[in-house]
Amino acid sequence: MTPENLDRERWEQAALDALERGGLAAVAVEPLARELGVTKGSFYWHFGTRQELIAATVARWERLHVDGPLKAVATIEDPRERLLALLGKASAKPPTIFMRMLEASADDATVGAAVTRAAEQRVAFMAKAFGELGLSRARARRQALLAYSTYVGRAHLSRDAPELLGDAEALAKHAAEQLIP
Amino acid sequence: MTPENLDRERWEQAALDALERGGLAAVAVEPLARELGVTKGSFYWHFGTRQELIAATVARWERLHVDGPLKAVATIEDPRERLLALLGKASAKPPTIFMRMLEASADDATVGAAVTRAAEQRVAFMAKAFGELGLSRARARRQALLAYSTYVGRAHLSRDAPELLGDAEALAKHAAEQLIP
DNA sequence: GCTTGTCAATACGGTGCCGTATGGTGGGGA
């Protein structure tokens, strides 16, 4: 079980880093090859095409940045604390990779599907918590959609207008007070 | 004063349409030339470089989609109605061009500056309205940031997860109830 | 020691875009 394909792993991790730095356009074969100190010959052995690398990168993002965090906070039993923990992650470290995913969402079907899934999972997660707090099914869903909207908006502001945003944590607290019953 | 440069105008409008359809990458000289039924020879007579077209497109967007709407609703004296009118625009017609601007914000300085200005103007506009509703200066600012965040988030959802969003207007109403005192 | 399989380098053709250089054309003023 030693990493039989550790080099493929290197490509995938480099691709995820490139995505964060330069967007999906930076997930390109030749630039990554230069960065890794190899040539395309390596790439096209491990992968069939660039789209395959993109798919792997997207899957990696979903594992590390969607499923992971959700699973992590799921252990908190108190729904209020659970929501606070989740919303707090947004202000702690601005989700730059997520912004990159949003950027590519409309132009790449693989990315688009992943972004949609992420939204569904996160909203469902929060809706469940709001339900545990006593809200009706429909109201919990709306509240979750609203909370998720603030998450996305805050991610945008922290990247494109940080001085305007000011203290992200303070705003997150302010938002939580208004959104969590 | 007849449009001495009506053809340049055509280029700019085509560029804005292309931005909406395909993002900033679609604001490209040769594709637009094909679409307009001319050649690059035309373009490089009216413009010096592609960046110049991008700058013109961004300026056009700011006029038509930022300053315009703000100026339009500014005539409403009741601050509550003013806020409702502004937030309502988001759900009526999902702001697809704005999403395209967000996409390019991190990679193009011109777009980035415009997006930042748009955020500042809109937040300032709403903060003023919240102030008129009796909120303190700091609280009004936070509330405006929160409201703008929901705007951005809803724009994202309406594009990337419309079925999840459901009725955008209903959510906008729900949001307004919670955010407007 | 020779084959076989894994991995990567080299070299090539193809595509789509930017920007330049230069040549045409048609209509309005002298």
Add this chain to the structure above:
DNA sequence: TCCCCACCATACGGCACCGTATTGACAAGC
């Protein structure tokens, strides 16, 4: 009438990327 100039076409070189084809290095196992 002729010329000029705004306006556009043609044609070119350059760049950055994708994907393929071919060859090479190196280790394991028989």
